[in-house]
Amino acid sequence: MNVAILAHEKFPDGAKTATGILRYGDQDVRAVLDHANAGERVSDLRSGLGDAPVVEGIDDVPGIDAGGIDALIIGIAPVGGGFDESWRSDVRGALERGCDVVSGLHYFLAEDEGFAALATENDCELIDVRRPHDDLTVSGGTASEVDSHVVLTVGTDCSVGKLTVSYELVGAAREAGIDAAVIPTGQTGIMIEGWGNPIDRVVSDFTAGAVEEMIAEKGNEYDLLVVEGQGSITHPAYSAVTCGILHGAMADSLVLCHAAGRERIHGYEDWEVAPIPTYVSLYEELAAPVHESEVVAGALNTSHLPESEAETAVETYGEALGVPASDPVRFGAEAILEEIV
């Protein structure tokens, strides 16, 4: 599938859906829409994401008028999940050319009358991946009954790399001959996998149940499931999602993800990131009454550090955790995998 990804003013650092798809998706990304970086190339802005031109808007996507693009993906996720009206012309431009538009916003594009009419007119689809399916229910506490080993990536904050760590870990497991899969719990993972449940959009009573349902569905097909965690247990707004995933997943092992140098909660700068050992004990003590689980390894995102500082940062992080750590993008996920299998 050929796609363009909208990431205005946020690419690459604030566009985790865009970078996730570029790195792990099997879509062929023909362009990134970001008027702040128009004229650059993806590979100039960050390595490891492949390459594509960065363009001003939908009209500038190569091949757009020749049917070369199947879908426009909204590749940014603003706090609160709203739709930015400045994107409207790009979405309209895609629909007018018969391209589907895929969105993970809380604002459902299919409920926007203007977009819905355009999609009908041009025989294309508005795909809101953040809309959970209808027949969810409460957890029965059964996730631990599956045959596979279940790992959950937990974090000190949002946007520290939980999705990246999940994919790197599954990649390393496959390299080692282990049949492994990601359980996608957010918009990016769902766009990459083509299935999944947007846990942050689920009715709060069904949060754990929605995770359990996914694990039950895949648990006997794989030897290792890596559940993509969300948010952080100390987040002023999103901790409910994190807690529901923790108890619903009933994970055997936890991997604590952190971004090097992150001292304040992203978007909630009045709150400090707690000391690392606080997260270890909080996640373990909160998990235990439902299902005993241990932080077996750490993953540190050092993408903003020079090579020379990254190794020390990972070492320091591992010491604070009391378990082995790695930056799976920079140094591979093998050290983490070893603690799991």
Place this chain on the structure above:
Amino acid sequence: MNVAILAHEKFPDGAKTATGILRYGDQDVRAVLDHANAGERVSDLRSGLGDAPVVEGIDDVPGIDAGGIDALIIGIAPVGGGFDESWRSDVRGALERGCDVVSGLHYFLAEDEGFAALATENDCELIDVRRPHDDLTVSGGTASEVDSHVVLTVGTDCSVGKLTVSYELVGAAREAGIDAAVIPTGQTGIMIEGWGNPIDRVVSDFTAGAVEEMIAEKGNEYDLLVVEGQGSITHPAYSAVTCGILHGAMADSLVLCHAAGRERIHGYEDWEVAPIPTYVSLYEELAAPVHESEVVAGALNTSHLPESEAETAVETYGEALGVPASDPVRFGAEAILEEIV
């Protein structure tokens, strides 16, 4: 408002919405529908709830055919919030006589085509109080900015008395001349107050935000707000709701509620209720990174114990907590209130 309350096979012990309304609501309850106890009276089955006849079904409610009933309230909340088809004739019977039907089920009666048609035909309403309003959003972490002192009732399990403790505490505060109110977070509280938000039905990302919004709305009108807690932080299915309320409320004080003798999680008997000190440390440690909060008192539901054992049970509970405790229904809420003001 004259009402009848449906509580088949669950009254009084498994019907906390029914008993909550009987005890704290200003509705005039003309009958309880419970075919298992038909012929008895409410006052025979439990003291402190006032009195009304217990009847077989809607046709047996005194005055039902003379327009003596304004509404039928669904007074039970089964696990999962489903609608029991055996209740259908009672709901139909109410609607056929022009009575509104008020429900807190996850299953929305207004979306049931048969009920909807009957309600239209008889010019009455289907009121689903578990439907949150539409414009919720994420928490901004602002609940602590209100002038009032905020107390949150937290629990070791579901159905341990958090709503009861909230109302007893507000009652004691008012007696002491303090301007106090309950922040209702569940169906029963919403039915009693006539406003509120069913937090367990809110999108998980907005859980904390929905609590924050209610506190902001009432925070400057009262000196003391008691937020009705939900579920338990160690519950296999509902902990997400509990966690979101904890962080969204940013309470100054926590009151830990427990039911004497409860050893297993209600409806999830494979799970033990953790030792009491575990709850104190879990709630405090989980709250702290967002807003420092302390368990200042305990509330023990001793309704199933004889008078002679209740006092010892409360004492033992207080010792396990390390703070004063009471059974507010049996011994008053003053001892708890003293720890707050």
